[in-house]
Each structure stands twice: as C-alpha cells, then as structure tokens.
Amino acid sequence: MTPAGPRDRAARPPGAADAVEGELLLRVLSTLLREDVCGLRTRTTAEDRPDGRWLRLGGPGEEALLLPVGEDGFQSEYAARLPLLRAEPAPLAEADGTVPAGRGGRELTSGEDVLAALARFAAPEDAAGFEAFAAEYDDALTSLRLQDATREETMARLTARHGPDPAAWRGQAASLAFDTLAARRGHPLYPTSAARTAWSAGQLLRFAPEFAPRFPLRWLAVPRTSLTLSAPAPGVAEGVPERGPAGVPALGSAGEPLTAFWPAPSDLGLTGLDRSHVALPVHPLTTAGPLQQALRTAGLAEDAVLAARPFLTAEPTLSTRTVALPAHPGVHLKLPLATSMLGLLNRRTIKPGTLVDGAAAQRLLAAVTDREPRFQGLVLHSDETRWAHTGHELIAVLVRRQPAGLDDCTVLPLAALPAAAPDGRLVADHLADRWTGGDPVALLDAALTLLLDWQATLFGYGIALESHQQNVSLVLDGSAGSPRVRLLFKDDDGLRINRHRLAAALGPGAPGPADFDDPRIVVDDDGPLLALFTTITVHLCAGSLAVALSGPGRAPLPRLLGLVRHRLAQAVARLGDSPGGPGAALRAAVLEADRLPVKAMVTAGTLLTKRRSGASDINKHYTTGPNYLLREH
Template sequence: MTVPPDTLTGRTGEAPAATAEESELLVRVLGALLREDVVGLRTRGTVLERPDGPWLRLPAGEATGALLLPLGPDGYQGQYAARLPLLVRESDGARLTSTDEVLAALGELADPADRPGFEAFAEECRQTLATMRLHTRTREEVEAVLAKRHGPDADSWLGLDGGLAYDTLAARLDHPVYPTARGRLGLKESQLRSYAPEFRPRFALRWLAVPRGAVTVPGGEATLPRCWPTPAELGLGHLSDSHLALPVHPLTLGDPLHEALGATGLERDAVLSERAMLGVVPTLSMRTVAVAADPRLHLKLPLATSTLGLRNRRTIKPPTLIDGAGGQRLLAKVLAREPRFAESILQADETVYAHAGHELLAVLCRRYPAGLEDSAVVPMAALLAPAPGGRLVIDLLAERYYGGDPLALLDACLTLLFDWQTTLFGYGIGLESHQQNISLVLDEGAHGTRLRLLFKDNDGPRINTVRLRDTLGTDAPAPADFADPRIFAADDQPVLDLFTTITVHLCAGSYAFGLARHGRAPLDRLLALVRDRLAEAVERLGTAPGEPGAALRSHVLDAGHLPVKAMVSAGTLLSKERSGAADINKHYTTGPNYLLSAVT
C-alpha cells in the first residue's frame, strides 16, 4: 500500500523515542550510506516532494518492499543528507528507527555476498553507540581528570604534554565523514577506560625479548631511544647478549601475540617479560602512545583492533615503516628547496623503527621537534571539540591568539596549509595528512602570534613520478625506495584525489560547515574563505596549460563534482573483491563541489 503523508511525517505508528545518541548515530549512518550509494540509494532512488520536505523512495525487492528516507540539504559531500533518524517501509508504514533495523532492511536488498558486511557494520554501530553513551556519562569525570593533570583552563595547556589533553577532547568528537569513528571493534568498557585517549589514562608497556637476528632496526640498536630497557632491566639478564626488547601494547597480549609468535616461528625463542616498564599516555590514534617522562617521544604500536572500518586494522605492517621514513626524507628534500617554509612547517622524525617481520611485532619511534614547551600544540581534529566549560577549542585558541576571532585563526591556518600542500602538489606529492596528522603550533613572538603546522605519518602519500622527476631531478626517489607500489603513478589523478579528499574536505571544508553549524559565521562566507585561500595558493603555482596550478583549478576549484571517500563501503560493507578498492582508505565516489557556491 502507499503510505499516507501523515505517517511519513511521524504522526502515526510512533516507535519508542530513541535516545539522543541513537538518533545522532542513525542520522550519520543513513547520511553515509546515501552518500556512498549503498544498494543504489542515490542512483536507484526517486526524490518525492512531500508536505514536510523531500523524501527518497528506493524501490526494493519482494521481501522488503519500497523504502522511504526523509531528506535534508547537505552540500558538504552529498547533495542530500538524512533529515530524520528513520527509514520507513512503504508497504505497512513501519518506522525503522535503529541501526539494526535499517541495516537489516538494506541488507536484504544487497547482493547475498555482501550481507555479512551489513551484519558486521551493524555490530560496528552497536559498539559505537555504546561508546557514545559512555562518553556522555563520563564527560564530567574526564574533565576533572584533565583539570588535575593539565590544569583547569584549556587555554593554558601548552607543549606536547598539553597536546595530549587536546587529544582527549578530539577523541570524544565524531569524524567529519565516517559515522562510527568513535567505536573500536572488540574492546570492552574497561579496556577503553584503561587504554583509550578519551579517558586520558596512563599505563606501562609490556616488553618482549626477541632474538637479535629476528629483529630489523635499520639504523642500528644505537638509534633506539635512551629509555629503551635492556633484557637485564626487564628481569631477563640471561638474554642480554642474544635478545633485544620490543614494546608490546597491553591490548596485544594473549591470543594476538601468541598467534604472531607462531606465525614468525618465534614462540620458543621470544620471551615476554613479567615486568611492565615505561609509563605512557595514549594519543588520539590510540595505538600511538607518548612517553610520559618525555612527551617528545611517541611510540606507535600495533593493536589487534579496527577503527574506521572492519578492514582498517590498527596493526603496523613492516613495509609501512619503510614508506614512512621514505616519505619523511622526501619532504625534507622539498623543504630544503623551499626555505620560506623553514620556520612554519615542522615534521616529526619517523626514521627510527624496529620490527620482527610481523604486523603485531613492530614499533615506530616518532620524535617531535624540540622547543615547543611554550606553544599550544593542538591537533586539527580538536578544533571543533567542546573544551571543559562548553566552549569550542577553536574559540579558546582564538581568544588567546587572534583577538577572539575564530575566523581569523581559520584564515591563518588555511593560508599556510594550502600554501604548503599546493607547493607539494607542484612537486607531484599528495599527503594523507588529515586532521589527526596535523597539529597547529601557536605561540606569541616578537611580532605577535606565530602559527606553525606540525606534520606526522608520511607512510601513505601519492606521488606523480613524472612531475617529481621534473622538479627534483636526480634527488627524486625511485619507486623501489618505497615498499608500496600504489604510492607512485604516472599522472596527477591519485594525487588530486588525495589532495581533495584530505586537504580540501577534511582539513578545510569540514571547518567551514562545522563553524557554520555552530553559528560562528554564515556558510557562504566560510566557503568563500576556503575558496579564496585555495585559489591564491593555486595561482602561485601557475595556471597556464601544463602548469600544476591548472590541474588544481580544473579538478578542484572549478570541477562540477569532487571525489569523496567511500569509507563505509570499502572499510566494512564490501570485500575488496566486491568494492574493487585497491586501498580501502583511497576508494572514492563523487559529491557536489561546494567550492563552486563560493564563486562571486
């Protein structure tokens, strides 16, 4: 039967009221599924105009019948977003108001080979909902912890130690695109409280003594941090001459570690120390921990869990360590040729690492630059997070450094960010430097506020080999210098895709839409700011035919549509064989170009 309009607007057949967290999650999930055209929502659906606004009608199969989704305007990465937290079954007017119900209905429309992915995503949603509720009820508790460890006023959290407090705030904020980013598959509440950044815990690492011959340390053991314990300090003095210690995250103990040792044939020769040593604090990425006694030193450790999708495992494949070091060396070459960025672009050192040939037996020793103790070091991911007291982090920073004007802070950030990233594009380089991988470094200098950008995680770039050779000549690395062949391409397209989905969408567009949502300025003004600053950076590259700026103008500024990450499809819903994703973090669909609306 056809559902009458009053049922569609919710005046009959009411389901029990959902909690705020449930409604928020379902709207985000429906929006992501619509954006990624899951089961043909976009391409097979028909938009119907109803008295309360537009609805999408998706023709369906015999078991389910047609489905109806209330639509609202989006504009960020899709034309439409979900307007209400529900999906309606047209045949009987049933209102599906939970992620379980919605994914079950949509899963019925999917190819049978894909249905396990819908079930997995439903579990991902359940875990995310539990985490969201946990965050809600522990907000005051965590704010008290931050006040005790870092001080009561967020605008006084300085240095890399203060940055850990901002990581805690960012970990309680949703990802701009991925709807279930706050969930970590398989972890219990007690484990989140003990090891997740949103609780600002401190814990000690465990250590595994591994035969030296089984461990790769490219720079030699002397390059490892001075805090590295010896087997003797771990109570394994009889192994001092033959073994080297590797850190193990407590969450990797048990079955994951046993399986890794079995896979590498080390189960008899590697010895787990009974002693926990070296106090650490989790950073925003969770698997990366800061050494409490030396916040400049971060250790990236593999975890046997997933975030941002079932297939997005938090392990560390040894080849990525090679690529991270190679990426850093490449960026150092560019910085040496671009002295105007010498004081404004900072890089973490990622050249020291060790592994024993398995994705759970590895560590990256990341060292941050010195001299940041008097600066605010704030991950971009924290800017729209509420600080203790309820004000946004960006407002607190703007009050301290930009006369209370958050748009002035955003303007300064975009100017430097676009200048650097377009310069890299001119060399044929695109970085996967999303909000979590860039920190703002703010302080007061002799000439007023100084803004710098601090980058980390260089293991997943995309490089146009032709453009790189043209600009760096003999200094250009060869593809053989990296482990992942997907890094290199013979044209700009992969670099453009990465530039757009990471730098433009996540590091610029999301703040325009986010600040507009928070009422800081009209959306058109914020989008005009993004477009103007990007256009200025593009012009500096040159926009004549064949010049790099021409590609950015054509494919980003003036394109009718822009690439959009299909993160749910590639990360959980579909197998790689079904999605065709060569890289689940670089699998795309398309969305509207919101920069076109800023053209004056």
C-alpha cells in the first residue's frame, strides 16, 4: 500500500504559504478524529485547560499526544480547533500529588510530524497505510500551494472566458467554470481531495480542474471485433459510412455512432483502418504511461494503433477523469485514469460493469420520473447509455450527453455554491443577488426542497442514489425573484436498490439482480439504502451546504440545519406513516435516531487495506456521529 510513483515534495515557504498547510492540517486532524483513527474519539480522555478542551491519547507512563478540540456541531462531537498535536512526556506528580499540565511538551505543526506521531499508536500492520496517507498529504499540499499561487491567474482565465459575475454564466460551457471554483474549495469530508496520486506539479497545472486548463485529446484505433459497445460502432458494418460536411461519420443504416462528430481513424491520420477499427478517446496521461501495458494485458498490443494526431480540445470537469469538449458543450467523455483520488484505493479507472450499471440505473430513474408528474421537467438526467470498452478498465469511454435546452440556464454543481467566486464572494451570494433578492437562504431552500423531495420519493420506490454534491447540478432560469429551480443528475452507477420495495412499486417488470453487473446494488432490506441516503443526500448535499453557507455575517448554523430538517420532514411525510413503510423507516433512521452513519473515507480509502477495514465498498464504509437534525439541537 504505497504511492504509485514519485511525486513533487511540497515546499514549505514561510509566511502566507504556512497558512495553506495550517488549514489542511486542521481539516486532516478533524477528519481523523471523526473517523476515530488510532482511537482519537474512543481511546482518549478529555482535559480542560485554560485555552479550552484537549483530548489526550496515551496511557500512564508513556508519551501522550494531545489534540485541541472544540464543538463540531455537524457529524462529530468535536473538531480540531488548532492545526497541531502536542506531544507530552509521561507526567510526573508534584509532592502534593497533583500533575502539572503541559510540562516539557512540544508542538507538532507539520503534517509529516503529526502523522508520524499518530502512526506510533496504530497497529503494526497499518504502517504502510499511514505512510501512504503521509504521501497523499504531501501531494495535496503541493496542489493547494499551486492553487494559492495561481488563484489570480486562474480567476482571470475564467473571467476572460465567461465574464466577471457567476450569476451571468450560462450554459454547459460556463458550468465548467463553476467546476473549477468547486474543485478549489475541495471535498467537504475528504481533507486531501486535492491529491492525485503520482501527478507532478506540471501535470496538475495541465490536467486538473482547479486550474481550468485545456488540452488536446488523444485517440486510439481499436479493432471493432475487440470492442463491446452500447450502440453500434461509428460507421456501419456494410462499409464506411457517408461523410458529413465536417468529414466525420454520418449516421448509418446500422444505427447511430456514439456521437455525430465521432472521428473515423482516417480523421486521425490513420489510413486504411476505417472499416476495421473504431477510434476511442484516451486521456493524455494514460497514453503517456500505462496504456502500452494495458494494451498488452488486453491482447491488443499488435492490433490497436495510437494516433499521433490529436482530435478535439478537452477541458476537465470536477471529477478530473471526465472531460468536456468546448466545441461540443453538451457532451462529456468519461476517460479512465491510472491514478487515485479520495483515497489510494479509489482508482479512477473505469470498470466495464459500471458502464452497464449506469445505463440500467438511468433507465430505472426515467421510469420513476414518468410515474411522478410533479418531478417531470424539474428533475433532469444526463444520458449515460452510450459507452464502449475492450474489457480493460483503462481502455473504455462513457459518452455523457446533457439534456437539451440548457444554453440560457445557469448550471452548476451543488459543490460550487459555497465556493469563492473571482471577486472573493461566495457563488451562492452572486446567484442570490440575481435570483432570490439577495437572500442565499431562499436559494438554498429552493434547492433543498426539490432535492429532498426527489430523494425521499426514490426511497419510497426502494432506490437510494450515490448523488453527492459533485453529481447533482443546480439549474436556474426564469425571472429574477421567481426562478425555475431544477436539478440535473449524473453518474448513477453506485446506487442501492431494495428489490422488495421496487418490485412492490413497479410490479413484475422491476429490475432485479440480473439487470446489474455489481451484485452489491440489489439488496434485500433498507439498511444499505438508509446509510447511502443519510451519508450522501443528507450529509454531503444538505448538511454540508448548511455548514458552508452559515457563519459570522451569514445565517446561523442552527437555522440552516433546522431548514434541512424541516424540508426533509416534509418529504418524509409525503411517504406516509404506515408501519414498515418507507416514511416510517426514514423518520426512525434519520430524523429521530440518536446517531447517524458517517462516511469513514480516509480509513477505508487509504489508511487501511480492505482486509483490515472490512469494507466491501470503500465509498460505503461508515462510522457514526451525533444526529445534528434532532429537534433539541
């Protein structure tokens, strides 16, 4: 469990740069506390000192680590209040029997020192995981320092492309600017989300969404006989199709290509291959490194041809591996990358089965929407039914097509609402000025009302989506003061389905285990759905936005959390109160439970192997935290 390759060590310049590490270390310590790493929650004792509360980790007669904490108010009782650990030797009692606090201690203020100190309290078999997380921390710090150094340049680039006011950014092309702002804010729960395993600083600048780059897209000609496609391959089986005005494959009698602009091998400078091969896009970082090994593994080293000529310009979306095409704003290409994000075990390749599952999930969601008239036209879905793969997770593509009619709309991921705009104000404030009379709470309320109603309705059908802040976009249009608020969903392959509820709702035609590649998707009870609903919809979409949009000079957190509870309670009430029904299940597990499941992403993603964590899915591994939605809170 070691980093995939060499990385740039994060420099530690003095002054403002130290604040970058301080903020990162504060988030890391809060996360390790929330996930109870090394027993920071359950093996510590509280000590109240003049400056506040500290948690002491360490037994009698041994050096202890002390973490300064304050009340969290969200998913944990406590959060770190200072970016440091204090190492103190075993205390010596005074003559009167009292033990002085803080004698002979030292403060650990770098991630390297903090993680090394904590590793001494970990099980020996977890040493490699701590080493890997230290490398991940360093990669994240490199990225964050680059973001800090390039903020003015990046904001100027966005302003030049789209204008100075995010409220005026329109259409799918402008949505990429919101992706850049959201990427710079980072993941609300994963503190080292800025890290990409084994990427250099130069690669970050060229390919990471935080820097709004554009780059030429590479293509690989693959034998038609080696491909599995969701739709007929570009061209027709009987021969080369007629050419369109731009020299790209026209629609053929055997069906539609993956997109109307899809290149034939000859468009890439590869002659004589149009009948026998299909062009697949490949991320430049994949062509530069692991592609040749992937071709050998797939048995394609002799027959596939990498084109020297690029075709189309690409721009990374918030997910990094999915790229948008400025020349075709309604189309995204999800491309596998041999890197990790949000944990060393969270590889950014594309397993062929996820393509099947995403398309099946989309069809299921469309069927539900058709049965629920109040969501028609308000809940939108990207088309993810077109894909191709060779059976290898590095040679595949998903073609995501966005709904039509969004050119005059503001389209942004929910993750961008609390992000800083080019002028330093929050994106939510800019949008509130345009749409809700300057009231960001009204804007949040409108988004939450639709989101929680839709997700609770899906739960009633026995469906829970892994639709976090990145995968749900807010779509705004209409008139100022009375906007039309819609939601756009994508990446639905990580859902969970209670087959009994779904069958009761849809009848004999309801999808079952045979319709999905991943056997974890279809389950027999509500447990996995409740955990997913709580950790994704409630925590990541609703609760984290409430936290991020509250604070001094803004709405107080209790008010916004109360808003989340109120809108969720309304949505649950629509499901009814029948014993054993979905409304009763959600009410008991979310609105009235003393504790809620909380994602343990660092633990499952990097610190522990799957054998050690027991996680069958590292994105669905949980600890627990206090229920911040209880009325008394």
